[in-house]
Amino acid sequence: MQITLLHATPLEICSNAIRTCWQSFDKSDNGGERDLALIDRVGNKNKHSSTLEHLFYNFYIKGISRACLQELARHRMASLSVKSTRYTLKELKNCESFLPLDSRNLARAQQFLVFCGEPKVNEASVRALENLRILLSEGISNDLAKFCMPESYKTELAWSINARSLQNFLSLRSARSALWEIQQLARAIFEALPQSHKYLFAHCLEQSPTPKNPMPHA
Incomplete structure (x- = not known):
């Protein structure tokens, strides 16, 4: 996955909002250590x-x-603009077959699919991808063909969220009980934050290693 931070509100916007409540603007140090400590003290x-x-x-x-994406969408205090399958499945339509399931075709399929640590699941995802490709090549409309898309199909989106909701997201989704992929996403989002903002969120991350694609339990 690739995470790009497009914009972050300057911290002084938050410290200024806090000082509005007490009209303590004269105590501001213009976004310096005093204002940063104020945000942490009041907000956290x-x-x-x-x-x-x-x-x-x-x-x-x-x-x-x-x-x-489905798990990400459960965080409703955020805005998502998602790549449309209705308009973008043409990217798959003119591909050559993903069968047989050899190393070359598995590598090609990873352009479209997120693989996990279980080869049988990955192979089943590639077969589903091939079924989707065939339907599209036969002229089935995107609106209908997308009903057989595998859950592993890759997508991309613009995601906007405020700091309070982001704290909640990081707390829930960095937990070891969360889906391994969204654990990776939570940690990647934290790493993408401006260094000066991370102090507001570091306590939200569960202190465990970044999860890898899991192998099935015995």
């Missing part, structure tokens, strides 16, 4: 987290599966 330590909603982040997310 004192739990007035609504003040963090003044901070907004815009990301471009590329290469996650539709399964991961």
Whole structure:
């Protein structure tokens, strides 16, 4: 997956909003250490987290599966603009067959699919991809053909979220109980944040290694 931060609200916007409540503008150090500490104290330590909603982040997310997208969409205090399958399945229509399931065709399929650590699942995804390709090549409309898309099919999107909701996302989705792919996404999003903003979110990450594509349990 590829995560690109497109824009982040300057931190002084948040500190200024907090100082509005007490009219304490004379105590500001113009975005310096005093203002940064104020954001953390009020927004995190004192739990007035609504003040963090003044901070907004815009990301471009590329290469996650539709399964991961479905979980991402559960975070409703965010805005998503997703690559349309209705208009973009032509990217698959003119491809050559993905069969037989040899190393070359598996590598070609990874252009369209997110693979996991179970070869049988990956092979089943490639067969589903081939079925989709055949339907498109036979003139079946995108609107109908997309009903047989595998959950592993890659997508991309613009994602915008405020800091309060991002804290919630990182707390839930970095947990070891979360889907391995969205754990990877959560950590990649944290890494994409401006270095000066990370102090507001570091406590939200579960302290465990970044998950790899899992092998099935015995």
